[in-house]
Amino acid sequence: MDIPIEVLETFRQFRTAEMTTISRRGEPITWPVATSFDLDVGRFLITTSIGLPAKAFNLRRNSRASLFFSEPAASGLESPPAVIVQGLADVEDRVASIDGLEEYWKTIWKRQPASKLYSLPIVRLMSDYYYMRIIMTIAPTRLVWWPNADFDLEPNELRLEARS
Amino acid sequence: MNYDSKRVRSLRRRAERFSSAVLTWIDASGFPFSIRCRPVIGPSGVRIDLSNSIAAEPGRAGLLYHSHNDKLWRLRMLLVVGLLEREGRAWVFHPQKIITGVAGVNKLHMLRSLVNARRTASRYLNQRHMPRPEVQWKRIRELQRELND
Numbered sequence: 001m002d003i004p005i006e007v008l009e010t011f012r013q014f015r016t017a018e019m020t021t022i023s024r025r026g027e028p029i030t031w032p033v034a035t036s037f038d039l040d041v042g043r044f045l046i047t048t049s050i051g052l053p054a055k056a057f058n059l060r061r062n063s064r065a066s067l068f069f070s071e072p073a074a075s076g077l078e079s080p081p082a083v084i085v086q087g088l089a090d091v092e093d094r095v096a097s098i099d100g101l102e103e104y105w106k107t108i109w110k111r112q113p114a115s116k117l118y119s120l121p122i123v124r125l126m127s128d129y130y131y132m133r134i135i136m137t138i139a140p141t142r143l144v145w146w147p148n149a150d151f152d153l154e155p156n157e158l159r160l161e162a163r164s
Numbered sequence: 165m166n167y168d169s170k171r172v173r174s175l176r177r178r179a180e181r182f183s184s185a186v187l188t189w190i191d192a193s194g195f196p197f198s199i200r201c202r203p204v205i206g207p208s209g210v211r212i213d214l215s216n217s218i219a220a221e222p223g224r225a226g227l228l229y230h231s232h233n234d235k236l237w238r239l240r241m242l243l244v245v246g247l248l249e250r251e252g253r254a255w256v257f258h259p260q261k262i263i264t265g266v267a268g269v270n271k272l273h274m275l276r277s278l279v280n281a282r283r284t285a286s287r288y289l290n291q292r293h294m295p296r297p298e299v300q301w302k303r304i305r306e307l308q309r310e311l312n313d
Contacts (some may be wrong), residue, residue: 015236016188018228020196027187028196030228034236050288051281068186068198074234087193095294098303105304112236114250119304126278129285131217131299141196151199152215 001042001160007145010083011037011044013075015111018068019046021058022088030111031055034108035067042140042160044085045104047133050095056134059089065138070149072112082149096133169207172260176205178242178262182229187212187257189225189248202229203257210257212248222249227257 016032021030022058033055035046049056059065061064098105108118116128117123143158179185186200191197199218204211210227214220225248230241246260265275291297 016230016232018188018198018230020188020198020226022190022196025224026190027224028190028226029245030186030198030226030230030237030243031183032230032232049285049287051292052286053288064195066196066198068188069230070186070198071230073232073244074236075214080238082200084198086193086197095289095297098300098307106307107209107307109183114235114237115206117310119301119308124299124301126282128299129282131304132285132297141230144197146259149200151201151218154217 001039003039003143003158004145004156006081006147007083007143008037008039009077010069010072010075010080010145011035013077013080014069014072015074016071017085018067018070019055020066021055022062023054023058024026024061028037029054029058030068032071033067034111036104036107044087044140045080046136047096047101047104048136049130050084050132050134051127051129053134056091056136059136063089064146065089067138072149079148081145081147082151083145085138085140086144087138089136092135094135096135097131101135120138122139127155169211171262172207172209173241175210175244175259175262178264179205180201181216181240182231182242184229186228186230187220187225187248188228189221190223191219191221197221200302208256210259212255212257214255214256220248220255223247227259 017035020028020030035044067085095111144155146155227244232239237264244259245261247258253283
């Protein structure tokens with residue numbers, strides 16, 4: 001994948017991306033998510049709790065999705081581009097928890113230390129579902145990015161073949 | 165366009181705290197496409213100025229406002245779905261439904277969200293005849309400790 005380094009850095013360092021799925025009524029539903037990009041397999045990983053499964057339901061009906069990287073807060077990057085990724089999603093049937101997601105959770109706890117409260121003994125009686133996750137992956141088919149997040153500029157574009 | 169001006173007023177009140185928003189529509193290829201913008205909420209809808217290089221599509225659209233602090237906490241979000249229309253050279257978003265996020269409103273709202281999510285989780289498992297997974301709390305503690313070392 002010939003993705004420019006500044007775009008890859010955006011994928012790695014941004015704390016959130018705005019993920020859009022398409023509802024049953026055809027509405028774009030956008031939600032901030034934490035995501036990680038695996039360059040070797042060419043896919044983004046996103047998970048959602050089974051307590052908030054709407055994204056997964058939408059993707060099971062319509063696999064077309066997007067991830068928009070436009071909020072650089074806490075990324076440490078200076079003048080990063082804004083990037084939109086369009087791609088096709090896969091949603092796993094199983095409910096995952098920790099196994100296989102160790103690095104994902106470590107990144108979440110590192111970047112969002114307060115989320116560790118979900119594993120405190122008292123809190124987890126109520127919110128154990130937080131650690132019951134649906135795994136979604138997105139294979140990008142098109143990237144569009146604006147250097148310096150300047151939306152008045154003509155954006156750059158890269159078409160990609162989705163890897164299965 | 166027949167829209168509810170009360171909805172526009174409600175949106176203006178809630179959106180005040182955010183400096184920008186993400187506008188999303190469905191593009192000609194059927195994929196979502198987003199842009200960050202500074203919506204101007206007026207009496208007849210939400211005016212959005214887009215550069216000529218951006219090929220927006222009229223139709224169903226969403227407007228997301230969100231923010232977080234440096235530790236990815238104090239999450240605030242506001243999602244609005246509606247219709248995007250071209251009016252002359254400008255784009256106007258007509259809000260139809262305001263969806264508030266899971267956090268950032270008040271403690272009662274957070275508690276209600278927690279209870280709802282717990283119910284949804286149980287329903288998710290029941291409908292699929294799946295047993296409630298055993299969360300490996302010990303493993304979580306070990307991983308969190310590794311992170312601190």
